Amino acid sequence: MKAVLLTGIRQMKLADVPEPAIEKDDDVLLKIEMVGVCGSDVHYYETGGIGSQVVEYPFIVGHECAATVKAVGGAVARVKVGDEIVVEPAVACHECDQCRQARENTCRNLRFLGTPGEGNGCLCEYIVMPEECCFPTNGAITLEQAVCCEPFAIGLYAVKQAQIPENAKIAILGSGPIGLSCMAAAKAQDAEGFPQSVVPIYMTDKVQERLQVAKNAGAAWVGNPEKQDIVKPILQRHPLGIDVVYECAGQQETLDEAVELLRPGGALILIGAPRFERVSFVIDKMRRKEITLINIRRQNGCTQRAIDLIASGEVNIDFMITHKFKLEQTQDAFCLVAEYRDGVVKALIEL
Numbered sequence: 001m002k003a004v005l006l007t008g009i010r011q012m013k014l015a016d017v018p019e020p021a022i023e024k025d026d027d028v029l030l031k032i033e034m035v036g037v038c039g040s041d042v043h044y045y046e047t048g049g050i051g052s053q054v055v056e057y058p059f060i061v062g063h064e065c066a067a068t069v070k071a072v073g074g075a076v077a078r079v080k081v082g083d084e085i086v087v088e089p090a091v092a093c094h095e096c097d098q099c100r101q102a103r104e105n106t107c108r109n110l111r112f113l114g115t116p117g118e119g120n121g122c123l124c125e126y127i128v129m130p131e132e133c134c135f136p137t138n139g140a141i142t143l144e145q146a147v148c149c150e151p152f153a154i155g156l157y158a159v160k161q162a163q164i165p166e167n168a169k170i171a172i173l174g175s176g177p178i179g180l181s182c183m184a185a186a187k188a189q190d191a192e193g194f195p196q197s198v199v200p201i202y203m204t205d206k207v208q209e210r211l212q213v214a215k216n217a218g219a220a221w222v223g224n225p226e227k228q229d230i231v232k233p234i235l236q237r238h239p240l241g242i243d244v245v246y247e248c249a250g251q252q253e254t255l256d257e258a259v260e261l262l263r264p265g266g267a268l269i270l271i272g273a274p275r276f277e278r279v280s281f282v283i284d285k286m287r288r289k290e291i292t293l294i295n296i297r298r299q300n301g302c303t304q305r306a307i308d309l310i311a312s313g314e315v316n317i318d319f320m321i322t323h324k325f326k327l328e329q330t331q332d333a334f335c336l337v338a339e340y341r342d343g344v345v346k347a348l349i350e351l
């Protein structure tokens with residue numbers, strides 16, 4: 001089968017590799033139809049790793065994908081050949097202490113698609129996944145939407161973990177796919193455990209086009225920290241401070257802005273993956289304000305909900321999709337995303 005191999009830093013090639021085969025009874029052989037380019041994939045492409053996870057070449061990246069079922073193992077009952085599938089990229093062990101506490105996202109034996117040391121990714125024609133990672137769309141959403149379920153599920157999970165109080169004021173620092181997913185999730189209405197009417201939402205980004213996307217998608221206010229102070233205008237509107245800040249940029253500046261923006265007792269939700277090992281906080285402010293810090297590690301159990309919200313029309317995520325490429329053009333797609341060019345938010349690769 002065809003696969004896109006990372007062969008070095010900023011090096012990629014299309015190659016022929018052996019097709020995977022069904023081995024276990026609950027295995028599903030999936031034909032990949034579409035792949036989303038994620039910031040983490042681009043980290044691997046540009047730097048050869050994220051923190052302690054270092055790429056060994058050749059390596060196949062990619063974890064956001066929509067697929068169709070090509071074959072199933074003997075015990076598979078929930079999906080059948082031909083079904084369109086949202087692929088949950090995390091395979092948990094269901095045996096460790098974390099899994100037993102329903103914390104599959106921090107499973108000690110986690111295998112996540114396209115993660116060094118855990119497994120190759122989905123920028124190839126076929127992969128094998130356990131049935132539990134295959135969520136049929138039943139034709140209720142498009143392949144494009146199916147790809148976006150992965151980042152959107154992270155937004156849903158982050159909003160759930162934040163436990164936003166009623167009528168909260170929210171700021172989202174970083175308006176890429178994850179920041180926009182948090183906005184879409186925060187706006188999602190009428191479900192148990194999720195807020196009813198969360199307004200207004202303030203969003204920032206250094207990429208001007210992304211701010212326009214955020215504005216069009218319903219942000220109450222947008223600001224570019226390279227052009228203006230973003231803390232003052234928000235606090236002018238809400239002198240008591242913001243209730244919840246989602247940090248989706250992974251930058252020291254945004255962490256500092258978050259501490260300034262938050263009201264005492266507010267929550268800082270950390271989602272962005274910094275490219276450096278350590279970050280710092282003005283501890284005096286953080287402590288006096290008694291700010292709650294919540295770290296988000298991908299998502300846990302939100303995939304079906306992502307599909308349902310999109311299928312029912314309660315959430316629209318189509319606005320995130322800005323570019324489409326063929327498999328042969330994967331490197332162009334990665335360069336585009338790496339350089340934040342041409343107003344890119346989510347770039348998709350069609351197989």
Ligand SMILES: [Zn+2]
Pocket residue numbers: 038039040063064150151
């Ligand atoms: Zn991702």
Ligand SMILES: [Zn+2]
Pocket residue numbers: 092093094095096097098099100104107108109110
């Ligand atoms: Zn586990």
